[in-house]
Every structure is written in C-alpha cells, then in structure tokens.
Amino acid sequence: MTHYPSQRTEHMTRITYDIYLVGVGGQGVLSIGELIAETAFRKGIPVSFYPTKGMAQRGGFVKAQLRLGRTTIGPAIPERGADMVIATEVSEALKAVRYIKPSGDFVLFGHVWAPTAVMLGKAPYPTLDEVLGAARDAVSAGGRVHYIPPDSLPRYEDAPVPDNIFTLAIALKQTCLGDLLPAADVEQAVRTRWKRGVERNLFAFQAGLSVPLGEVVAR
Amino acid sequence: MTGNDALALGALHAGVKVVAGYPGTPSTGALASLLALNPPGVHVEWSINEKVAFEVAAGAAWAGQRALCTMKMAGLNVAWDSVISIAYSGTVGGLVIYVADDPGVSAGMAEQDSRGFAIMSDLPMLDPSSPDEIYRLTRVAFDLSEKTGSPVFVRLVTANCSSYSVVNVDDNPPVWPEREAVLIHDIEKFTKAGSAICMSQHRDLIARLDKAGHVIAEAGLNPLQLGKQGGLGIVAAGMVDSYLDQGFEIASRFGFNPKEASLLHLKAVHPFPTERVQALLRHCNTILVLEELEPHIEKGIYVEAHRLGFAGKVVGKLNGVFGRIGEYGVSHVVKGIGAALELQTPPDLFPGKTDAEKLAAARPITVCAGCPHRGTFMAINTAIRKAGFKKNQVMVTGDIGCTILGMNPPFNTVSTEVSMGASLGIAQGYVRGGVKTPVIATIGDSTFYHAGIPGLLNAVQHQTPLTIVILDNGWTSMTGMQVNPGTDEKYQQPGDTRLDIAKIIPALGIDQFWIVNPFDLDETTKVIQNALKLPGVKVVLARQECSMPAKRRGLEAGQVKVVAENCNLCNLCVILTGCPAITLGQDAITIDHDLCYGCGLCATTCNLEAILVEEATA
Numbered sequence: 001m002t003h004y005p006s007q008r009t010e011h012m013t014r015i016t017y018d019i020y021l022v023g024v025g026g027q028g029v030l031s032i033g034e035l036i037a038e039t040a041f042r043k044g045i046p047v048s049f050y051p052t053k054g055m056a057q058r059g060g061f062v063k064a065q066l067r068l069g070r071t072t073i074g075p076a077i078p079e080r081g082a083d084m085v086i087a088t089e090v091s092e093a094l095k096a097v098r099y100i101k102p103s104g105d106f107v108l109f110g111h112v113w114a115p116t117a118v119m120l121g122k123a124p125y126p127t128l129d130e131v132l133g134a135a136r137d138a139v140s141a142g143g144r145v146h147y148i149p150p151d152s153l154p155r156y157e158d159a160p161v162p163d164n165i166f167t168l169a170i171a172l173k174q175t176c177l178g179d180l181l182p183a184a185d186v187e188q189a190v191r192t193r194w195k196r197g198v199e200r201n202l203f204a205f206q207a208g209l210s211v212p213l214g215e216v217v218a219r
Numbered sequence: 220m221t222g223n224d225a226l227a228l229g230a231l232h233a234g235v236k237v238v239a240g241y242p243g244t245p246s247t248g249a250l251a252s253l254l255a256l257n258p259p260g261v262h263v264e265w266s267i268n269e270k271v272a273f274e275v276a277a278g279a280a281w282a283g284q285r286a287l288c289t290m291k292m293a294g295l296n297v298a299w300d301s302v303i304s305i306a307y308s309g310t311v312g313g314l315v316i317y318v319a320d321d322p323g324v325s326a327g328m329a330e331q332d333s334r335g336f337a338i339m340s341d342l343p344m345l346d347p348s349s350p351d352e353i354y355r356l357t358r359v360a361f362d363l364s365e366k367t368g369s370p371v372f373v374r375l376v377t378a379n380c381s382s383y384s385v386v387n388v389d390d391n392p393p394v395w396p397e398r399e400a401v402l403i404h405d406i407e408k409f410t411k412a413g414s415a416i417c418m419s420q421h422r423d424l425i426a427r428l429d430k431a432g433h434v435i436a437e438a439g440l441n442p443l444q445l446g447k448q449g450g451l452g453i454v455a456a457g458m459v460d461s462y463l464d465q466g467f468e469i470a471s472r473f474g475f476n477p478k479e480a481s482l483l484h485l486k487a488v489h490p491f492p493t494e495r496v497q498a499l500l501r502h503c504n505t506i507l508v509l510e511e512l513e514p515h516i517e518k519g520i521y522v523e524a525h526r527l528g529f530a531g532k533v534v535g536k537l538n539g540v541f542g543r544i545g546e547y548g549v550s551h552v553v554k555g556i557g558a559a560l561e562l563q564t565p566p567d568l569f570p571g572k573t574d575a576e577k578l579a580a581a582r583p584i585t586v587c588a589g590c591p592h593r594g595t596f597m598a599i600n601t602a603i604r605k606a607g608f609k610k611n612q613v614m615v616t617g618d619i620g621c622t623i624l625g626m627n628p629p630f631n632t633v634s635t636e637v638s639m640g641a642s643l644g645i646a647q648g649y650v651r652g653g654v655k656t657p658v659i660a661t662i663g664d665s666t667f668y669h670a671g672i673p674g675l676l677n678a679v680q681h682q683t684p685l686t687i688v689i690l691d692n693g694w695t696s697m698t699g700m701q702v703n704p705g706t707d708e709k710y711q712q713p714g715d716t717r718l719d720i721a722k723i724i725p726a727l728g729i730d731q732f733w734i735v736n737p738f739d740l741d742e743t744t745k746v747i748q749n750a751l752k753l754p755g756v757k758v759v760l761a762r763q764e765c766s767m768p769a770k771r772r773g774l775e776a777g778q779v780k781v782v783a784e785n786c787n788l789c790n791l792c793v794i795l796t797g798c799p800a801i802t803l804g805q806d807a808i809t810i811d812h813d814l815c816y817g818c819g820l821c822a823t824t825c826n827l828e829a830i831l832v833e834e835a836t837a
Contacts, residue, residue: 024582037383041385046384046385047383047384047385048382048383048384049382049383049384050378050381050382050383051381051382051383052325052377052381059582059584059585059799060582060584061582065382070464070465072349072461072464073461073462073464073465074348074349074378074458074459074461074462074465074548074549075378075379075382075384076378076462076546076548076549078465078548078549078550078569079550079569079570079571080567080568080569080570081549091578091579091580091582092579092582094575094576094578094579095575095576095579097575097576098570098571098572098573098575098576114580114802115580115581115582115583116585116628116629116793116797116799117581117583117628118580119793119802119803120790120793120794123580123581124580125580126578126579126580130578131578134574134575134578138575
C-alpha cells in the first residue's frame with residue numbers, strides 16, 4: 001500500500017485533463033500512469049488513476065485512465081473525453097481511438113508487438129496507415145496525432161532506452177500536458193521511481209524532451 | 220491509494236481484530252494490503268476458501284471482536300450457506316463482509332450484482348463510490364454492525380476498488396482498547412435446531428434490518444437534496460454517483476439545469492431507503508434511476524410510486540433506456556438526463572463506434588514464459604494423441620485460475636470452466652453421462668484445496684473412472700502469487716504449516732498416483748498416457764513452481780541457447796509452445812533472455828537441434 005500523507009484538497013484547480021493509456025503488458029504503460037499520477041499528486045492536483053490489466057503478466061492488453069483536476073470524479077473517461085491518448089503499441093492504439101477528444105492529442109509510439117498467431121501468419125494485424133488514419137479521423141476538430149517511429153528510440157550505452165519514458169517526455173514536450181505538469185517535476189518522479197538505471201532513464205527522458213516541437217506530428 | 224487499500228485502512232481504523240479472505244480479482248488488494256502492513260494484534264489470513272473465511276470472521280465476531288472477511292462476488296456464492304445462517308443469528312462484535320463486483324467484466328466472471336444477495340439475506344449493504352468514501356464507510360459499517368447486531372456488507376466494484384485517488388485519512392484514528400474474547404452459550408441464537416428457534420431468528424433478522432434502516436437514516440448516509448418542485452429527481456446508487464458532476468456539466472450544454480434537479484445519493488443500498496424515495500417522489504414529476512447491473516432500486520421505486528399514486532415517469536432499465544449489462548459512466552448520466560427531460564443531444568456525443576477496435580489484432584492471453592502449465596498442457600495433448608484419440612474425442616474439463624489458460628491457443632486443451640473445483644464434478648458427469656473415451660479433469664493447487672477435495676472424494680467413493688491432473692505450481696498465481704496451503708514452508712506465515720497434496724492424495728485411498736515434473740515432457744506424457752488406459756480414479760500431480768516468484772528470487776530452470784545455423788524457421792517451437800519469449804528473427808528464432816526461464820520445453824519441440832538447454836547448476 002502506498003501511504004500518502006493525508007492531504008487537504010481545497011486547492012481546486014480549474015484545469016481538468018484526462019489521459020487514456022493503452023499498450024501491452026510489459027511495456028511499462030502503467031509506469032507512465034504512475035509517473036503522471038505521482039507528479040500530479042505532488043503538485044496538489046487532484047488525480048484519479050485507474051489501471052486495468054488482463055490476467056497475463058506480460059503480452060496482454062493493458063490500459064490505464066488518468067483524470068487530473070477534479071475532486072469528485074469516477075475513474076472511467078467517457079468516449080471522446082480524453083485530452084490525450086498515449087499508445088505504446090500500434091494495434092492496441094485502436095482501442096483508444098473512441099476515447100480521444102476531437103481536439104485532443106493522440107501520441108503513438110510505433111512498437112509492433114505481434115501476437116503469436118500474427119507472427120505465424122495466421123491472423124491479421126492492422127497496418128500503421130490504418131491506425132494513424134483512424135486516429136486522425138478521431139481528432140478531426142483541431143487535434144493532433146503524434147507518431148514516434150520505434151527506430152527513433154535513442155540508445156544509451158549500446159542498448160535502446162526505455163520507450164515508455166521517452167514517449168512520456170515527448171508527450172510532455174509536444175502538448176499542453178507540459179503546462180500542467182512541468183517536465184522538471186516529472187523528471188523528479190522518474191529519478192525517484194526506480195532505484196536502478198537512473199542515468200539511463202534520465203537520458204531517455206531528456207532525449208524525449210529534446211525532440212523539436214512538431215517533429216513527430218503525423219501529417 | 221486504491222479503494223482496496225482504503226477499505227483495509229478503514230477496517231484497521233475501526234479496530235478490526237480478525238481478517239480472513241480468499242483472493243479474487245478485483246477484491247484481492249484489500250487483504251493483501253493488510254498482510255503487507257502486518258498490523259500488530261490483528262490476525263490476517265488467506266483462508267482456504269470464502270466459506271471458511273467467512274466462518275473464521277463470524278466466529279471471531281461472535282467472540283465479541285470486530286472482524287472482516289473479503290471476497291469477490293463468486294466467493295460470496297461459496298460462502299452463502301453460512302452467510303444466510305449467520306444472518307439469522309446476527310453478530311456480537313462488528314462483522315463486515317467486503318464483496319467486490321465486476322460490472323463490465325475486467326476479470327472474466329459473471330456480472331453478478333451482489334446487491335441482490337443483501338436483499339435475499341436481509342443484511343444491510345453499503346455501496347460507496349470513491350476510495351475516500353470507501354475509507355469512511357468501512358468504518359461506518361463496523362459501527363452499523365454493532366449498533367444493529369447484524370453482519371454488514373460493503374460492496375465495491377472494479378472501478379472503485381482498483382482505482383487510485385486521494386483519500387483523506389484520519390490522522391488520529393481512535394485507539395481501540397483490546398477486547399477480551401467472550402463466550403456466549405445461547406442455542407436460541409447460535410443454532411438452528413427447531414422451527415421455533417428459526418422463526419424467532421427470522422423475526423429478529425427482519426427487526427435488525429429495520430433498525431439498520433433507522434440508523435442509516437439518522438446518520439444521513441443517503442443524502443437527499445431537493446431541487447425544483449415538480450422537476451427531475453435523480454437517484455444515483457454506488458459508483459455511478461461519482462460520474463454525476465461531469466455528466467451534469469455536459470448535459471447542461473443541452474438545456475439541463477443542475478440546480479433544478481433533486482438528487483438522492485444512495486450509499487446504503489439496502490435496506491431500501493423508503494422514506495427518502497417517498498420524499499423524492501412527492502417532490503418530483505420524473506425520476507431518473509442510475510444503477511449498474513440489476514434494477515433493484517428502480518423496482519423499489521415503482522413500488523413506492525404505486526403506493527403514493529405517483530403519476531410521473533420513471534426512467535431507467537425497466538422503460539428500456541438502459542440495459543443490465545456493463546458498467547456505467549458519464550455517458551449514462553447524460554443519456555438518462557436526456558431521456559428524462561427529452562433534451563436534444565447530438566448523436567455523436569458518445570457515438571459508441573467500435574470500428575477502430577475491430578481492426579485490432581486479437582491478443583489471446585496465454586501462460587507466461589516458464590510457466591509449468593505449458594508442459595502439462597503439451598503433455599496432455601500428446602498423451603491423448605498417443606493413446607489413439609483425436610483431440611475432439613476426449614473431454615478435458617478445466618477449472619478456475621491460471622490453469623484455465625489451457626483453453627487458449629496454442630494448447631486448446633481444456634473445454635470447460637465453471638466454478639472453483641467444478642472440473643472434478645463436471646468430469647464425473649461426462650463419465651456417468653455415457654462418454655466412452657477417457658475423461659480428464661484439470662485443476663490447479665489452490666483451486667484443489669479450495670473446493671476440489673469434495674469432488675475428488677466423490678469420484679473415489681463412486682469409483683468413477685477419471686484421470687485427474689493437478690497442476691501444482693505452489694502458489695495462488697492468477698491473483699498475484701498468494702500463499703496457499705501447499706506453498707513452501709519458507710513462505711508460510713509464522714506459525715503456519717504446509718499441507719502437501721502429495722500426502723493428501725494417498726490418504727484419500729488413491730493408489731494410482733504419480734508425481735511428475737511438467738518440464739520433463741516425455742515423462743509427463745508417458746505417465747498421463749498410461750493413466751488414460753487404467754480403470755478407476757487416477758491422479759497425476761504435475762509439480763513445478765510458478766516461474767514468477769521463482770524468477771523474482773533469481774532462479775532459473777536452465778539456460779536456453781539458439782543455434783542459429785541449425786534453425787530453418789519451421790516455427791514448430793512457437794506453434795507448440797506459444798511461448799512469449801520466442802520471436803521469429805530474420806534467419807532464426809530469437810529468445811528474449813529477460814523473459815526466458817530456461818524451462819527448455821521449446822527445445823523438446825525442435826527436430827534440428829537448433830535450441831539447446833543447459834540445466835541450471837545451482
């Protein structure tokens with residue numbers, strides 16, 4: 001059990017921000033959620049965090065819903081209600097499409113985690129164009145799709161950095177989430193979240209922040 | 220913290236002394252968090268099943284202590300026999316039953332609405348919405364239980380017990396003085412011998428529920444805010460209440476005025492809040508009922524509407540606006556208000572379009588890399604084939620827990636899943652129903668202890684020809700690796716002891732009994748194949764520790780290496796094992812060594828010596 005000090009929540013912020021996270025178990029999707037929830041909590045922003053993982057430890061569909069800025073709120077984000085989607089797997093991204101606001105930011109890290117049947121050529125897997133197309137259609141009212149190619153993942157000491165931290169940093173930099181949660185605060189959460197590999201995680205975070213504005217917008 | 224954590228802390232701050240439960244998603248976290256806290260002077264245990272857990276808690280409450288038992292909705296079915304009986308007897312110390320429902324089915328179970336059980340048992344039920352409310356109402360539940368002498372349900376749902384939010388924890392919770400255990404010898408209260416006793420207890424039960432209604436009303440647990448006379452009244456039960464605010468924000472864009480609405484927030488869903496509902500009916504001309512799953516409250520409202528001669532309309536499930544399936548959210552609030560007030564809302568507000576999702580690749584869940592059940596499923600499949608049968612000629616019944624994953628590809632081994640322990644009874648039914656081919660029952664270790672033993676005894680008594688494969692991985696793994704009676708002595712609670720299945724089976728008079736290592740595929744296959752030919756009851760204990768806790772301790776079964784030049788990418792290893800650690804590379808398969816446990820099952824499938832295993836030397 002995480003024991004937080006009891007906190008008075010009179011400090012009401014007027015800004016509300018909902019984030020829908022999807023991916024595959026083992027990708028660190030829930031860690032992204034925990035980092036955001038932790039940062040928001042430290043800043044006194046009311047937060048609800050609702051992780052849902054399937055039965056399998058790894059390789060199953062995982063989602064999480066984050067709701068920032070409301071004191072009384074159920075944990076489930078309504079359809080077309082998410083200010084941001086962060087998807088860390090191409091096919092699973094489709095499961096978040098109906099939750100993005102037409103004006104929202106849809107962030108996709110383009111990792112492909114093929115189920116066994118797909119690997120054996122016995123089952124279909126959506127194309128990247130299909131997925132980006134569905135996401136683009138959903139953000140028809142001024143929203144943006146940010147696509148992060150998996151080969152853009154930087155390396156640190158000869159191994160790729162954690163994609164979840166890289167993706168989170170890009171999301172902070174490229175969207176207004178960064179106004180709500182300053183990168184420095186999230187970086188502090190990254191620093192304290194894991195005992196091992198701090199340098200590598202911070203490298204991933206900084207690399208994500210250094211991607212120029214607009215660079216990953218899928219046109 | 221999560222709602223489960225909040226429940227645990229609420230119970231602790233209410234002076235709970237004994238906590239017993241059985242793991243079950245989504246309820247597991249509550250007892251798990253108490254075990255982790257290890258509060259001094261509080262007995263916390265994973266019991267063998269929910270019925271026993273409830274009896275342990277009830278016995279402690281009869282001895283005057285405050286006690287909690289925890290379970291998921293399916294567990295309540297297991298405990299039910301004792302719940303009804305103890306409802307009749309009532310309690311001495313505070314007795315709280317925490318049950319978690321799963322509307323929307325995130326864990327794979329029936330969408331059972333446990334509020335119906337409160338109605339059937341005449342026990343009060345609290346149904347909080349947020350984790351903060353869970354903390355507060357759990358404490359209230361213990362007080363309510365002691366004030367009325369009745370066990371009290373606290374019902375949560377997946378959305379509030381598994382989600383995290385800020386909980387205002389009492390910084391100075393009351394210090395509970397140690398209570399001396401009491402012994403009350405009162406057969407009029409604690410036995411059911413004789414109709415006079417039972418009927419008198421039934422009267423007492425109804426009186427206690429009535430009293431609970433008064434206590435709930437006095438405590439104001441179901442707040443009612445009256446708005447405009449003759450306007451809309453909204454009844455929100457449990458979890459749904461937390462979606463009202465955002466629903467109102469959205470609905471107000473289409474002509475709804477939240478200030479005019481009357482609101483009844485139901486936190487105590489049983490007994491039926493008659494006075495509050497009547498007040499609402501007298502004040503409003505339209506009632507919107509927001510409750511997940513079954514229309515329990517709504518039906519009660521119709522009764523009160525009839526008694527009062529209410530001429531307005533009631534919007535809910537019974538007039539077809541909502542269904543009984545799935546969880547509620549913001550969209551239900553908006554849709555309900557729209558239907559009640561006949562507002563024009565744009566059709567694309569919540570379009571419910573799932574076109575995109577339909578394109579997504581199917582991702583059937585399978586067993587983890589290094590899971591010993593993989594070997595057992597592969598062995599069962601091979602044994603059936605070698606015994607001369609096609610797969611569809613043989614029935615393999617399945618059971619609850621990780622072992623049910625044998626139903627999925629690539630194994631497609633087991634074909635039924637009913638309830639804890641049911642693989643054994645169902646299999647005997649297939650035999651008695653005239654199936655001529657061998658029938659196999661599969662069951663995990665925790666499930667075997669929980670409810671498998673009576674089924675096995677039945678097979679022994681009636682000498683029903685059956686092959687039973689017990690997949691013993693030493694942990695209650697599906698719910699997150701809890702300790703069960705068979706878990707290694709090292710991990711038992713101080714003072715607890717281990718009960719070995721290998722000693723139980725022979726003691727039940729079963730001499731056709733083999734213990735195999737499922738990582739030894741040849742041997743396991745041979746033993747099962749042989750068992751299929753023999754008459755009577757046969758038990759195969761496939762024993763190997765769950766790789767998850769083993770890996771966390773730094774263990775591995777062996778080292779697996781790919782000899783790339785021997786691999787022709789025939790894919791047999793992937794086809795037969797479905798192991799998530801194997802992927803297809805350019806010229807050869809590759810193995811993710813972070814995932815791989817070194818079980819070597821993939822190597823047994825390879826005809827080209829492209830996968831080599833070195834056994835662990837440790």
